Amino acid sequence: MRRSLALVARLVSIGSLASLGSLAFACGEPPPRPVNEVIRPPPREDAEAPAVATVAPPPSATFTATPPPPPEQPPPPKEDDPWMSHRQIGPDAVVATMKPAAAKIDKCFKDGIKRDPTVEGEVRLRFIITHEGAVIDFKDDHSDIHDLEVVKCVGGVIKALKFPVQLSPGGAFGVYATHLSHAH
Numbered sequence: 001m002r003r004s005l006a007l008v009a010r011l012v013s014i015g016s017l018a019s020l021g022s023l024a025f026a027c028g029e030p031p032p033r034p035v036n037e038v039i040r041p042p043p044r045e046d047a048e049a050p051a052v053a054t055v056a057p058p059p060s061a062t063f064t065a066t067p068p069p070p071p072e073q074p075p076p077p078k079e080d081d082p083w084m085s086h087r088q089i090g091p092d093a094v095v096a097t098m099k100p101a102a103a104k105i106d107k108c109f110k111d112g113i114k115r116d117p118t119v120e121g122e123v124r125l126r127f128i129i130t131h132e133g134a135v136i137d138f139k140d141d142h143s144d145i146h147d148l149e150v151v152k153c154v155g156g157v158i159k160a161l162k163f164p165v166q167l168s169p170g171g172a173f174g175v176y177a178t179h180l181s182h183a184h
Helices: 002-015 018-026 089-116 148-159
Strands: 123-129 133-138 172-181
Touching: 002 172, 018 133, 089 133, 089 172, 133 148
Parallel strands: none
Antiparallel strands: 123 133, 123 172
């Protein structure tokens, strides 16, 4: 038995693992265990605690993960996208056009108070106009009022307005902000 273990140790040291299984089996030894088999130590006579099982480590393998696909890019803006306008309507023109609509904006706020008596905050809107001054569209520009119906109502008021004809060809964008509160 010692001779077979010494021979096995020599074969392991010279790297002849292929013949290890057949030699050990030929010497009356059981064939080697698979790498992932649970190896249990022999029970100790003096110990009361159960033996702890250990697991042989799996063979080392290199793992190469494939990188995740790149995130999908948003489509480029269309050349005729009105929100790509680089010209801004002057603040004076916005105030002058909005002044006659103040009663309609006040009604938007009063309707909001009927839904929620605590409603108040700032409504900020961006809007796009044509060269002739008609409002094409509007969008919320980070309003902090919590009633979105008030924001939509003020946007509807802006959409119905007619701004002055632009001096340069093409459309332009405008910004409108107002603070609505009970003290107003």
